Amino acid sequence: MARKTTLDLVNECDNFPYRYDDVKTYDHAVSAYYSFKLNGCPSTLGYVTPNIAGRLPLDKHWSVDHVNHTLMFQPQNASTLEQRNAILAEYLQQVRQQHVFKVLDGWRDELYPIYGPNRELILSMERSASALFGVVTYGVHMTAYVASDSEGGMKIWAPRRAETKQTYPGMMDNTVAGGLSTGEEPLECLIRECEEEASIPENIARQAKACGTLTYFHIRDARAGGETELCQPECQYVYDLKLPSDFVPKPGDDEAIDFRLLSIAEVQEALADGKFKPNCALLLVEFLIRHGFLTPEGEPDYIDIVSRLHRKMEFPLR
């Protein structure tokens, strides 16, 4: 198997075209998708594949324009956020029961927030449906490390995903990662996930350091499960946590099989071998750059990669 370069890892995750790279390719891609809109909000909130737009059951709360490629959610008799959310929830439950889309088989019973152009919360949507509508989702990703005498001065805790996971079974993961539900703040989400995924108690999790965000625009392939070609623009809040050297993370739920403590060289080896889940690979690339393990002299695509890790989105963000 060919070893992946750092840019390969970036390309695999942030794989929606850029307009600056090639106007035609970008415009072609964008015009192929349907813009997901909420009645009354001028912004496009996500991109929907023609396949999904064509198969979505329509009722009075929805309209689709096949000329202008627009899918509009227009909840009737709904003047509040709560009313819009209720109509959407009921609708998605019906679609789920009709087994129209495979991704809804992964129903999570968890609401994800969608924001308008002024960062106001305008809708909440069942997590498993977010990729159908191509809306931006938010999460937290944390790298826990310990001081070490090995080269680089640190080792990183990396879990392996359970073989039973719906998405990316068996691949390596970031120490802790999770999605931000409606109403949840990033640090609060991180503390919850630290406990759930790695049995890291709150007093230690609170020492995690916010280090920025990772933003990328992913087009899903078969490994993500369910329909392919779905748009998945994501924003991850990035955290570092230096753990005491005698602390061993333990899976707190069924997400991970086990945690292994990897040297920087071992992390780089696993990255090059494609063993990490694509967005977790991206987070580790960001970690390696931020901690000086990848350098301008050693990484030919340094400038490009750093921009790609922090993509500016065409959708309103949190």
Add this chain to the structure above:
Amino acid sequence: MARKTTLDLVNECDNFPYRYDDVKTYDHAVSAYYSFKLNGCPSTLGYVTPNIAGRLPLDKHWSVDHVNHTLMFQPQNASTLEQRNAILAEYLQQVRQQHVFKVLDGWRDELYPIYGPNRELILSMERSASALFGVVTYGVHMTAYVASDSEGGMKIWAPRRAETKQTYPGMMDNTVAGGLSTGEEPLECLIRECEEEASIPENIARQAKACGTLTYFHIRDARAGGETELCQPECQYVYDLKLPSDFVPKPGDDEAIDFRLLSIAEVQEALADGKFKPNCALLLVEFLIRHGFLTPEGEPDYIDIVSRLHRKMEFPLR
């Protein structure tokens, strides 16, 4: 004086419009500029204001298309990089002697590199001319800090620029910053500037940690000196250096008056008061985010700011 928010600081430096924010504003801005091109290279290398494009003395090595807003450098009988550079150097010397452009009064006798779409060096240009042609310039910016008992656990060394500097006189600066000349590697440049600007010896400077890049697209105002509205897309290699607490940086040249050791609160105060040179403010914002002093919970524009610090450029980069 109104205190600046973090987003104000970003907007002041990265002030070229974004297409995603407003297609019309962006397209209007871009179509107003002339594309600077090199004959034989398909990429636009920089943006030139109509004022500059109209006043640039033309000879056989130049052509300007006022319909398509293109300024083309087409060096005659030049098949090598060296020949192109020689023709450009001779031309710019003539323009300098004719006193056509004020920015050339700040002649530096230092060559800056321009790259093509495959990261190949395709031209070198006198530093003071780079803003005339709106080409991307490269530099290194370093924040030196010491461990401290003060809130935040560190203090930052910040110099004040001499009142006699051509650009941004009297403003505060990053500990060490400098431009990357043709042929120079970032770390090599950093080590040179550490010695020149802050009397930091090589053995200490080599401990600096590469932490990524800062990319932004600035439109110059009067504070930069010379013509205004010039395009200045820049890429800065970012470094952190933890200094021993008893080491005191000293101005090694006439760039800085003195260095002061500021607490994180004092840095934030000086930023809000607009005391830092705009791109140095941006670097400190990136530092404050990366070190967890600005957080998702405390900074409302967090996601937007992080993307803005790492702008993807429409020009080929190093």
